[in-house]
Every structure is written in structure tokens, then in C-alpha cells.
Amino acid sequence: MDNSAAISIPEKAKTENHVGRVLGKAALYLILLVGAVIFIFPFFWMISNSLMTLGETITRQLLPKVPQWINYKEAWDQANFSKYFLNSVLVTLGTLTGLLFTSILAGYAFGRIDFKGKNLLFGIFLATMMIPESVTLIPNYLLIRGNIIPLPGGTWINTYWALTVPFMANAFSIFLLRQFFAQIPDELWDAARIDGCDHLRFLVQIVMPISKAPIMTVLLFGFTASWNAFQWPLLVTTRDTWRPLMVGLYGFVQEAGPYTHWLMAGAVITIIPILIVYFLTQKQFTQGIATTGLKG
């Protein structure tokens, strides 16, 4: 194909075309680079400011003269971050364990088992994605406070349960896993059944090991949702006992207002775990998005 094109196109036109192509490519890279700079810049600004002295943040240098690593220690101590950090880690771990348990089972059932009312139930699950938090927030608050039904322990305000249990299932994760599980060839299940496998064993021993990508995607989205949660924790934690990092950071912003260097150090601290998890799951995550695909 290349040969025939070379014959039919005169030499001069070909080089012009070539130059045009290189220029076009350069323009594309330029757009991508400008985009990347815009997306990255706030992070750069966050880090560079977190290492400045207070004076430097006011005169708006681009970079600190001498990196002030002490800012991190000062922010950490002042904002009680060690407490909040631990809280966030425990809340996130608990939520994710529950979320994986419920959504893998439900995703499997919706994808691979026939039962009455399946489509109706799945439709209802999907519809919950449209519901704004504003609607569910107030009844859920009363529910957690123990005003609607009696809860074990009276009220769940300021408890671990308030921060984890409501988020241990969501339609998005179930949908994502269902899409993937449904694509697994039936022959695999037939073979397993002949060997005496039931659904649970098939799920644990065969389906889960080949579904790393979508499970990682659910994990990443679940992790960020739980780690970044703000509105609900703000509502159900009135004391430091279980207050998570984001609410802590918000409080710190109110208090430390003008101390930009501490604020930025605090912001960096809250972002680091997300970055680590993101870089670790990056590959499976992109695969997960592509394979479970949001086709049509």
C-alpha cells in the first residue's frame, strides 16, 4: 500500500505532506503538554508552597529558597492529623471490605444467575445512582442518630459504624462487576459444574482470579470515595473520636486561614495515600475501564 502511494504522489507533494504531518503532530503534542501543565500546576503549587516560609508564600515565589520540611511536622502536630489519618485509614479499610463483599456477590448474581425479578431489582439498583445525597442525607442522619429504628448501642453518631456501614454497597460497583462477570464464557461454568463446583466456589476460585482489573477499579473508586468523603462525616462526627482526615483538613483551613505554608502541607498529607493507591492500581484500573467498557 505504501509503495503504490509513493508512485502516484509526486515527490514534491510528498515532502510537503510530510512537513505538514510533522507540524500537525507537533501541534497535537503542544495541546497535550499545555493540558498536562494546567492539570499538574495546582499540585506543583501545593507542594512548592508547602515547603516555603510564610514570607515566601506571601511574596509568591515560584519555588522556596530552602525547602522547609519542618512545615509538615508543624502542620501534622497542629491539626491533630495523626488521629485523623488513622481514622481515615480504618474507615476506608472497613468500607472497602464491606463494599467488595457485597458488590462481588451481587455483581455475580446479576451477571450469571437466573432468578425471578432480577431485571427489576437491577433496574432499581441502577436508579439509586440518580438520587442526590440531599434527599437521602436527612433521613439517614435521623436513622444513624437512632431516631427512626432502634440501633444496637442507641445512637451511631460519633461511631465507626456511621462512617462505614452506609457505604458498604453501591450500585456503581455492582454494575461495573456485573458487566465483566457477564462476559465470562459459559463453557467455563459448565466445566466447573461438571467437576462439582457450586456458584460460590466457582466465584472464588475461578471468577475472582480472572477479574482482577474490574475488582481493582472498584477498589480504586471505593478508596477515593471513602477517603475523600466530606459531607457525611462532617454531619455524623461531632468529636475527634472518629473524625476523618477531610473533615480535619476543613477545620484546619478555618483555623489556620492565612498560614498558607501549613495549609498546603496539610493538603499534601491528605493527598499522598490517594496518589500511592492510584499509581499502584493505575494499570488494572485503565484496563478495568476499558474492558467493563461503558459501551452504549
Place this chain on the structure above:
Amino acid sequence: MTENTAPYPSHRKTLKLIKLQEQLTGYLFILPALIIILIFGIFPIGYSIYMSLFNWQVTKGPFIGDKNYLLIFGSWWNLLVLVAGLGLMLLGSMVWGKAFQTLSHGRRLAHIAGALVLILGGAIFVTGWGMMFRTGNKDFLNSLIVTVYYALGTVPAEIILGLVLAYILYQDIVGKEVFRMIYFLPYITPSISTAVVFQIIFSSRETSLANRLIGLFGIDPLKWRFEPKPVLKLLGFKVNGLAGGPSLALLTIIIFGIWSFVGYNTVIFLSGLGNIPKEIYEAAEIDGGSKWDRFWYITIPMISPVTFYLTLIGFIGTFKAFNHIYVMRTPSAQNSVITTSLLVFDRFYKANQYGVATAQAIVLFAIILGLTLAQNKIMGERVFYG
């Protein structure tokens, strides 16, 4: 013969048993998720409706029926006029759209009729809105305007930028993974933390980064997050208040919204582009279609289901948005940045008016539902499913 038929019923029985077992397994598997979603996702909707019928302030008060809703609309008659106007507008746009598809002689007539119905519907809608504004809750109606500004300011920009970036990344690009990773970063990081940086970049100080940047173009320092005046007014137009378009404070939040959401659209578009069969592009190339033609006549229609999905998710998302707006708002920006989700939260959290807040939340939910259905109707017909 009789001996042979004997095993059949029992065999059928085991088959039935297996089917029953299958059903039970299915229910058992969805049970944990079902319990949580029922309690924390579905039950609250019913309970919200219930709460909205009471004078509920921290604790349940007397039953007051539709009073909380009347506080919002002024009267049901106002709402009826408004909805009738909306319905007519929808009808008009549908007639108009249909006229483009059919090739019969009634086309021009249908066009005119569609346009007339559209204008009539618009007029009735505006009338209804005016009536509601006079007797209803101004804070709530203002918050709806702010929400619409926010949605219109973010969603289209996110869609266009996301598609452009995805389309470029889909070409033969070195370092594609790195770019994609960077673009997705703002979406994945906590909005509370990144909003704090935006607060500092867009602070009202003369030396703030945003002010120094516009200073390069000879523009005087602006107040950004603290500026309730409409952007158009700052540009020299004679407009005032919310009717004059989004305020500079809201624009700052819109910029943040676009920045944090474009990467998500890029990633989803990119996977959508991967699903378009390569043969179509090759066929077009052989037919002599230019790069631009290929983008316009192949990519855009083939990607339309993804665009539709992202538009829907985007609009629902802006109506639900809370965290970053809550953190980035300032008292001096007044009501120009209070979206409906924030208003509902304030009614509930600060003013303790649970009944009023739930009624407002229910109305917000109804609007989201209506928007979703309308989008399904209008855009769904134009989406091309391969």
C-alpha cells in the same frame, strides 16, 4: 415401559430442585447489597417525602400537608403554569426536530408550528417563573438559577475538552499513558484538598497567582472567590444580580469543576474511541475523507452513546455537587454561589428546618428525574447506536 417412566418424575424433581436452588443462591448473593441499598438508598426517599409533610424542626412537629411545598412555589397554580410551559417547549422542540427528519410537504408547516409552540411554551414558562418568584421562596429559586449556571458552565466545556484530549491521545502518541494518568489526577484527588489550592491561586490578594496572571494582560486585580458581581458586569455590560449571568465567584468554582472533571471524561471517551471499529476509518481513508471529515462524520456519531452517557452523568453530578462548592464559597460572594444542594444543607444543618429542607430536596430530586427523562427523550433519539 412402566419401569422406564418411573425415574422420570424424580429426575424432573431434581431438576426443579436445582432451579430452586439456583434462585435461592441468586437472592442470597444479592441480599447483603440489597439490605444496605434498601436502608440507606431507597427508604430515605420515602421517609423524606413523609418528613416534608410535617413542621419538622429537629423533632417531628404537627402535620402541615403541602405547606412546605407552598413555601417553595407560592401556590400550586404557579407550578402548573411553569410545568405546562416546559411541556409545550419540549413538544415544540420535538415537532421541530421531527420536521428535519421527514421529507414530506408538511415540513415547512411543521417547522413553523414547532417554532410557534416553542415560543408559546417559553413565554408561559417565563410567566410561571415570574409568578413563582413573586410569591415563592426566592432563595430556593435563586439557588436553581445558580445550579443551572454551574451546570451549563461546566458540562459542555468538560465534554468538549474531554473529547478533544481523548481524540488526540487516541492518535499515535508517545507517552500516552503518562498524559492519561496526569489528566485523571484531579478527578481522583480529594476535592477538599485541591479546592484549598484553588482558594490560594484565586485569592483576592493583589499578589495572588490569578491576579498576577491577568496583570500580564494589563487587567486590574480582581476579587475572584469574593466577587458576587456578574462576570458580564465586570466586562462592562450593564447587568445586575443573578439575572446578569454567573458571578465571578461562581466562575472560579466553575473553573475548578472543569479542571477536576475533564480527566474523567477523557478516560471514558478514550475507552469509547477504542471500541470504534478500525475498518470504518480505513474505508473512509480509501474514499478520500480528510482527517477532519473522519472526525466529524465517523468519530462524533460513533462516539455519541458515550457523549450521551457523560452528559447525563455530568448534569446529574452538577446538581448533586457539594463538597468543593461548600469549601470554596465565601460569605462575601453572597447567594451567587449557593447551589440548591448547598441551600438544602444549610436549611438542615444550620437552620435545623428539617421539613423545609426535605421538601426542597424532593423538588431537587424531581428536577433531576425530569432532566434525565427529557435528556433521554431529546438526545436519546439522536444518539447513534452502532
